[in-house]
Every structure is written in structure tokens, then in C-alpha cells.
Amino acid sequence: MKLFIDTANVEEIKKAAKMGCIAGVTTNPSLIAKEGRDFKQVVEEICSIVDGPISAEVISLKAEEMIAEGLELAKIHKNIVIKLPITADGLQACRALTDKGIKTNITLIFSSNQALMAARAGATFVSPFLGRLDDIGVNGIELVEEIADIFAIHGINTEIIAASVRNPFHAKEAAKAGADIATIPYKVLTKMLEHPLTDAGIEKFLSDWNKK
Numbered sequence: 001m002k003l004f005i006d007t008a009n010v011e012e013i014k015k016a017a018k019m020g021c022i023a024g025v026t027t028n029p030s031l032i033a034k035e036g037r038d039f040k041q042v043v044e045e046i047c048s049i050v051d052g053p054i055s056a057e058v059i060s061l062k063a064e065e066m067i068a069e070g071l072e073l074a075k076i077h078k079n080i081v082i083k084l085p086i087t088a089d090g091l092q093a094c095r096a097l098t099d100k101g102i103k104t105n106i107t108l109i110f111s112s113n114q115a116l117m118a119a120r121a122g123a124t125f126v127s128p129f130l131g132r133l134d135d136i137g138v139n140g141i142e143l144v145e146e147i148a149d150i151f152a153i154h155g156i157n158t159e160i161i162a163a164s165v166r167n168p169f170h171a172k173e174a175a176k177a178g179a180d181i182a183t184i185p186y187k188v189l190t191k192m193l194e195h196p197l198t199d200a201g202i203e204k205f206l207s208d209w210n211k212k
């Protein structure tokens with residue numbers, strides 16, 4: 001499972017990129033709005049930090065407008081992936097952009113049928129939202145597992161991005177369930193890295209070394 005960072009904060013992206021384990025970035029309108037900066041400028045900056053798929057989401061809800069917005073966003077950089085919601089218009093835009101050779105990420109996936117339809121409309125990625133399902137008492141990991149099984153049975157190449165990851169447990173379980181990628185907030189990435197025995201081990205090695 002590859003690791004993406006789920007943020008539009010360039011400082012967090014810079015810190016995560018330095019760790020050498022980040023293969024891409026996902027943003028959404030809420031994450032962009034939180035930064036209070038120009039959308040295009042933020043996306044350009046992100047593309048200069050991480051050399052991998054960078055998801056930028058459209059705001060329009062009508063297919064023709066989504067396509068126009070997607071075409072504009074795709075001009076920013078070769079790594080831009082157009083994020084579209086799983087609606088009939090989103091699927092129409094997905095097919096049109098795919099046919100033009102533009103990569104897409106179908107977002108707000110909450111069922112395996114939605115994921116199948118997105119894949120058949122040519123989506124490069126689908127993003128099932130684990131945390132938001134867990135919030136309503138539905139097992140988000142089971143959804144990832146189900147989509148991974150369906151894609152494997154039918155030889156579908158669309159990659160599964162486990163999204164709405166809230167904690168290290170989600171990341172580990174998404175990897176076990178067959179997600180190709182997990183997109184993870186910076187705070188959760190740092191939690192995944194930490195372990196008290198690692199800290200204690202470093203301290204012990206250093207104190208033994210200094211006694212010699």
C-alpha cells in the first residue's frame with residue numbers, strides 16, 4: 001500500500017515529503033478553504049514538492065462545468081488528478097476526462113457499487129471514505145475489502161485510495177484490506193511513526209555508547 005498525504009498545507013507536505021515515504025497528495029475543497037489561499041497557487045506549490053499524483057477537486061456539479069474545470073486544473077501540472085464526486089454528472093465528467101488522457105479520482109465513495117461504476121467510467125482512483133462511515137456506525141474497512149475483492153475478481157485496474165483516515169489503526173487495516181493507497185493526514189502519519197519502545201531504545205543505545 002502506497003502512502004499519500006491528505007492535506008493542502010504546504011508546510012505539512014514539505015515535512016512529510018522529507019521522510020521519503022510519501023507518493024502523492026490529496027486535497028479537497030474543505031482542506032483548500034482551511035488554508036485561506038489561492039487554489040491554483042496552492043496546487044502549483046504542492047506539485048513542486050511531491051512528484052506523484054496530486055488530487056485537485058472540482059467545485060461544479062454539472063458535467064460540462066466539471067469537465068471545463070478539470071481541463072483547467074489539469075493544465076497546472078502533469079501530475080494533477082481531477083477529483084470528482086460520485087454522481088451521474090461526476091461519472092460523465094470522469095469518462096470525458098479519461099478519454100482525453102486525464103487522470104481522475106472519484107471521491108465520496110460509500111458503497112462498492114459506486115466504486116464499480118466509477119471504475120467502469122474510467123476512474124484512475126476511487127476514494128472510499130472510511131472515517132465518515134465509522135462515524136455513522138458502519139465498518140469502513142469492510143467497504144475497502146469488498147471493493148478490493150470486486151476489483152480483483154474482475155481484473156479492474158482502478159486503484160483504491162483509503163480516504164478519511166482518522167488514526168493509525170485505519171491505516172494498518174486499510175493495508176490489510178487491500179487498499180492500493182491510503183491518504184493520511186499529517187497528524188496521523190506522525191502517530192504511525194511513533195512508538196515508546198523506539199524512543200526508549202534510542203535513549204538506551206546512546207547512554208550505553210556514552211559510558212564506553
Ligand code: E4P
Binds near residue numbers: 006027107127
Ligand atoms: C481525501 O481524498 C478526502 O477528501 C479526505 O480524506 C476526507 O477526509 P475527512 O472525512 O476527514 O474530511
